[in-house]
Amino acid sequence: DVKVTQSSRYLVKRTGEKVFLECVQDMDHENMFWYRQDPGLGLRLIYFSYDVKMKEKGDIPEGYSVSREKKERFSLILESASTNQTSMYLCASSPSLYYEQYFGPGTRLTVT
Amino acid sequence: DQQVKQNSPSLSVQEGRISILNCDYTNSMFDYFLWYKKYPAEGPTFLISISSIKDKNEDGRFTVFLNKSAKHLSLHIVPSQPGDSAVYFCAASGGGSEKLVFGKGTKLTVNP
Numbered sequence: 001d002v003k004v005t006q007s008s009r010y011l012v013k014r015t016g017e018k019v020f021l022e023c024v025q026d027m028d029h030e031n032m033f034w035y036r037q038d039p040g041l042g043l044r045l046i047y048f049s050y051d052v053k054m055k056e057k058g059d060i061p062e063g064y065s066v067s068r069e070k071k072e073r074f075s076l077i078l079e080s081a082s083t084n085q086t087s088m089y090l091c092a093s094s095p096s097l098y099y100e101q102y103f104g105p106g107t108r109l110t111v112t
Numbered sequence: 113d114q115q116v117k118q119n120s121p122s123l124s125v126q127e128g129r130i131s132i133l134n135c136d137y138t139n140s141m142f143d144y145f146l147w148y149k150k151y152p153a154e155g156p157t158f159l160i161s162i163s164s165i166k167d168k169n170e171d172g173r174f175t176v177f178l179n180k181s182a183k184h185l186s187l188h189i190v191p192s193q194p195g196d197s198a199v200y201f202c203a204a205s206g207g208g209s210e211k212l213v214f215g216k217g218t219k220l221t222v223n224p
Contacts, residue, residue, distance in 0.1 A: 004155070031210050040121075042201065042216035043156070050210055058211070090155050094210070100146055101212060103155030 003027070004104035006091055012110045019078040021107050023091030031094045032074035033101060034058075034066060036087040043090065049074055081111045115139045116204050118215035126223055131189040133218050135202030138183065142206040142213075147176060147187045150199045150217070160187070164206075192222045 007022035025032065033048040035058075045058030047066040055066050063085060067075045074093075078085055088108050092101040117136045125131045133147075143164040148156035162169040162176045162185070169176050175188045189196055202215040 009153075033212075035214075040216060043214040045211060048211065092155075096210075100158040100161060102158070103148075105155050106153070108153070 004091055004093055004102050006089075006104040006107050008107050009105060010108045010110075012112065013078075013081050014112055015082060017078075017081050017111075019081050019109065019111075021076040021078075021089055021091075021109070023074045023076070023093075023104055024072055025074075025093040025102070026072065027093065027095070027102075028071065029093035029095045029102075030071075031096070031101075032068065033092040033094075034064075034074065034076045035090045035092065036060070037090055037106075038087050046076065081109075083111050085109065086111045114216075115142075116202055116213045116215040118200075118202055118218050120218050121216070122219040122221070124221045124223060125192050127194055128191045131187075131192045131196065131220055131222065133187040133189075133200050133202075133220065135185045135187075135215055136183060137185075137204050139204070139206070139213075140183070142204040144205050145176070145178060145185050146203045146205075146212070147174075148201045148203060148214075149196075150201060156201060159200075189220075192220075194222050194224050196220060197222050 004025045034046045035043045049055045049068040065077045090106045091104040094101040146161040147159040150156040178185045199217045201217045203212040
């Protein structure tokens with residue numbers, strides 16, 4: 001079974017803090033993704049990576065950056081957290097095109 | 113511009129009856145479609161997919177129908193069970209992109 005793990009299930013940070021969310025997958029997948037889920041807005045893609053050190057912006061990249069130094073690990077960075085970044089953050093991975101994405105359990109981030 | 117639309121935010125059905133969840137898309141380049149189920153505080157889990165060369169795909173109680181001319185797909189759950197109560201997301205990809213585009217979700221409630 002594919003396993004995607006995220007470093008924290010719940011996180012509370014203060015405005016202006018730098019926040020790191022980590023995601024690890026154990027199936028040697030090429031592609032990894034970061035989404036946020038907000039009520040009434042569905043899942044929105046923040047960034048994705050199709051190879052080590054490669055990244056592409058998704059639909060809402062502003063205020064976020066990412067890092068992929070190893071194939072199995074994809075980090076989402078909030079350089080200076082703001083209250084409008086309070087959300088559920090979901091990481092996913094997939095082996096290639098036309099395969100489903102496998103999701104981690106999510107991190108509920110609250111910025112106060 | 114919303115490329116994948118789930119126009120019903122919620123749906124309520126009785127246990128044992130059929131649940132029909134609908135999804136419309138606008139991008140004619142989409143050629144792979146998926147349904148995900150999501151429980152609160154968990155990541156989405158893959159349910160079923162269909163490629164554009166088919167018009168139906170079945171997996172146990174779940175069947176997805178694709179009408180390319182109408183740019184419409186639907187998920188049928190028969191018979192519905194209380195454990196099916198969750199938010200269902202429709203997603204699509206195509207045109208050589210690794211990205212999935214998600215709808216906003218439909219919350220299904222199956223009443224005992």
